[in-house]
Amino acid sequence: MNAGPDTRMIQLVMALRRAGISDKHVLGAIERTPREQFVPQGFQDQAFENRPLPIDCGQTISQPYVVAAMTAALKVDDRCKVLEIGTGSGYQAAVLARLARRVYTVERYRTLGKEAEARFAELRLTNIVTRIGDGSLGWPEQAPFDRIIVTAAAQSRPDALLEQLKPGGVCVAPVKAGEVQTLMRYTAAEDGFLLEEALFDVRFVPLVPGAARSF
Ligand code: SAH
Numbered sequence: 001m002n003a004g005p006d007t008r009m010i011q012l013v014m015a016l017r018r019a020g021i022s023d024k025h026v027l028g029a030i031e032r033t034p035r036e037q038f039v040p041q042g043f044q045d046q047a048f049e050n051r052p053l054p055i056d057c058g059q060t061i062s063q064p065y066v067v068a069a070m071t072a073a074l075k076v077d078d079r080c081k082v083l084e085i086g087t088g089s090g091y092q093a094a095v096l097a098r099l100a101r102r103v104y105t106v107e108r109y110r111t112l113g114k115e116a117e118a119r120f121a122e123l124r125l126t127n128i129v130t131r132i133g134d135g136s137l138g139w140p141e142q143a144p145f146d147r148i149i150v151t152a153a154a155q156s157r158p159d160a161l162l163e164q165l166k167p168g169g170v171c172v173a174p175v176k177a178g179e180v181q182t183l184m185r186y187t188a189a190e191d192g193f194l195l196e197e198a199l200f201d202v203r204f205v206p207l208v209p210g211a212a213r214s215f
Contacts, residue, residue: 085135090116
């Protein structure tokens, strides 16, 4: 007999624990987010495996481990107003929505943004606000943010986004340094100092600046 979704979800959470994710809030948010609803038809049976999967428009839904580790690194709580760049499937935003006060998420492909929006409605995640546009410019009308998470790789430090961070705020972003991308964490100190930490190496699709796609 095949294992049901509940069993497979428990196995995924156990795999994340083994991989070093210990934050109970993050593991709880993963457990309450049905990843099978964020992957394309035909991939549902792989939704509980700890690996990235293809989505529309040549993009990817991140590996659960990376989603969990980035969420933990962001140090989100229920007072946080969070900005996500790169909605993709909407999975990372849905996980954040369980922990944060409100999540603003920007995607450059209309198709992906609209599909993600429909998933949020279906799951009644009413604290997510979506937008189609160039996320490399952030979301000036909604700035500043307590937390910013970038789920596409920037070529260099994302200064335009860091300007939209509140004092005391945290931003995690994959930044390309030569061949590899490093997940960076930027913490804006109250006195204006920016703490920069290199956390671990990651592999993301590129952050593509410029106008949003009409499809
Ligand atoms: N967070 C997603 C994974 C994102 S993949 C998830 O949980 O499924 C990266 C996404 O960033 C892709 O969908 C890509 O289209 C988007 N992207 C790349 N450059 C962008 C930009 N400048 N503005 C907004 N989105 C961008």
